[in-house]
Amino acid sequence: MDAIELLKQQHREVEELFEKFEKAGEGKPEVLMDLAARIADNLAAHATIEEKLFYPSVYVGPTMEKLQHAVEEHLSAKRVIADLLEMDPADAQFKAKVMVLQELIEHHVKEEEKELFPKVKKLMTKEELAVIGEQMEVMFSELIQSEPRMQVPLETDEAAPLP
Numbered sequence: 001m002d003a004i005e006l007l008k009q010q011h012r013e014v015e016e017l018f019e020k021f022e023k024a025g026e027g028k029p030e031v032l033m034d035l036a037a038r039i040a041d042n043l044a045a046h047a048t049i050e051e052k053l054f055y056p057s058v059y060v061g062p063t064m065e066k067l068q069h070a071v072e073e074h075l076s077a078k079r080v081i082a083d084l085l086e087m088d089p090a091d092a093q094f095k096a097k098v099m100v101l102q103e104l105i106e107h108h109v110k111e112e113e114k115e116l117f118p119k120v121k122k123l124m125t126k127e128e129l130a131v132i133g134e135q136m137e138v139m140f141s142e143l144i145q146s147e148p149r150m151q152v153p154l155e156t157d158e159a160a161p162l163p
């Protein structure tokens with residue numbers, strides 16, 4: 001699959017998980033915990049394939065500033081995820097923390113889709129995007145099987161390196 005289509009599809013999937021979390025409302029702590037863990041796993045694997053494969057492949061002239069911005073936003077999100085992993089879902093602040101994560105991600109997704117991806121489309125051919133997309137799909141499906149959220153607390157010191 002085209003790298004950009006893959007990332008957009010994953011954005012929609014995580015948006016759905018956030019909606020489910022919102023709807024779970026005053027749900028049982030186990031349900032909230034399970035949804036938060038799924039959100040964190042999806043975001044962790046998504047950020048990794050972007051940082052390891054997508055961003056470095058498209059880090060040239062017109063995109064460099066956007067990508068530097070993007071990895072800083074990833075870092076902010078990772079710090080919130082790391083906080084969440086240490087929290088008890090019965091904690092009164094748990095939902096508020098998930099909502100803050102949702103806002104960060106919504107903002108980041110909007111910038112990627114409206115600003116970064118159009119620039120990337122001008123730089124890369126369909127074939128190049130397909131090759132990267134395939135590598136990203138493979139890496140994502142491997143990562144998602146091994147609770148990738150557990151790696152997030154190890155990545156909160158500084159933004160991922162570019163390229």
Ligand SMILES: [Fe+2]
Pocket residue numbers: 047050070074108112
């Ligand atoms: Fe991203």
